Amino acid sequence: MEIKTKKEGDIVIVSVSGRMGEISAPEFEERMKELIGGGETRFVIDLEGLEYISSAGLRALLATAQSLKEKNGQIFLSGLTGAVREVFEISQFVSIFKIFDSVETAVVESDL
Amino acid sequence: MIGRIKLPAKIEHLESITRFIGDYARDEGFCKSRILNVELAVEEALANICRYAYTGTVGDMEIKCKTDDTRRLIIDIIDAGKPFNMLTISEPDLSTEIAERKLGGLGTLLIRKMVDDIHYSRRDNKNILTLILGDRGK
Numbered sequence: 288m289e290i291k292t293k294k295e296g297d298i299v300i301v302s303v304s305g306r307m308g309e310i311s312a313p314e315f316e317e318r319m320k321e322l323i324g325g326g327e328t329r330f331v332i333d334l335e336g337l338e339y340i341s342s343a344g345l346r347a348l349l350a351t352a353q354s355l356k357e358k359n360g361q362i363f364l365s366g367l368t369g370a371v372r373e374v375f376e377i378s379q380f381v382s383i384f385k386i387f388d389s390v391e392t393a394v395v396e397s398d399l
Numbered sequence: 400m401i402g403r404i405k406l407p408a409k410i411e412h413l414e415s416i417t418r419f420i421g422d423y424a425r426d427e428g429f430c431k432s433r434i435l436n437v438e439l440a441v442e443e444a445l446a447n448i449c450r451y452a453y454t455g456t457v458g459d460m461e462i463k464c465k466t467d468d469t470r471r472l473i474i475d476i477i478d479a480g481k482p483f484n485m486l487t488i489s490e491p492d493l494s495t496e497i498a499e500r501k502l503g504g505l506g507t508l509l510i511r512k513m514v515d516d517i518h519y520s521r522r523d524n525k526n527i528l529t530l531i532l533g534d535r536g537k
Contacts, residue, residue, distance in 0.1 A: 308442055309442060310410065338435070339438065341439055341443060341446075341506070341509070342443055342446075342505035342506040342508075343446065349500055349502060352497050353500075369432060370432060370435040374439070374509060377509060377512045378493065378508065378509070379493040383495075383496060383500060
């Protein structure tokens with residue numbers, strides 16, 4: 288798994304690629320905790336490069352979203368494809384997260 | 400060809416086994432998306448073993464795999480921990496919003512949805528979870 292971050296205005300775009308499984312998911316959650324701890328509250332998580340996600344990855348995303356909610360923060364997802372989209376549909380995470388086709392759309396929506 | 404791998408039930412060994420089963424499915428000609436399904440079902444089952452099977456003790460997790468005459472992959476996932484039949488676990492409540500969503504139960508849900516068939520048995524003081532996946536058309 289690789290995590291890249293960049294900032295557009297006050298929105299942090301976190302691009303995650305590769306595989307988010309049992310071993311890598313805590314790394315993602317830790318990185319998000321650092322960003323939130325540093326005062327960031329608005330995120331677009333770009334999953335276009337993500338090939339695989341397990342329940343550990345879902346739990347990391349959910350825990351992040353729950354801690355952001357307590358801070359009135361915002362988390363949008365973008366770029367779900369293939370096996371990752373399948374897992375989001377099965378777990379019905381598609382109905383609890385705001386999901387967009389592209390980072391650009393998510394950023395525009397985030398600004399509204 | 401019968402495949403087999405056995406390692407201590409520790410999270411750090413999960414990737415070795417998921418890679419092993421992924422390679423096995425690839426060698427059997429499974430398509431990319433179905434290989435990811437196989438890897439996911441196995442990772443989830445093994446994560447359960449690592450977390451819950453051997454509380455206070457150490458033990459192994461083992462995989463035996465083969466294909467049947469219809470080219471379905473038959474995977475036995477074996478541990479000698481306390482008796483646990485995941486088929487008795489009820490599905491998590493998926494209707495709740497972010498704040499109320501529980502973190503547990505998703506792994507067993509994903510396993511059920513990935514496989515074509517699933518069996519559990521307890522033999523010789525071992526849990527044997529059998530996952531059956533065809534290449535296409537779940």
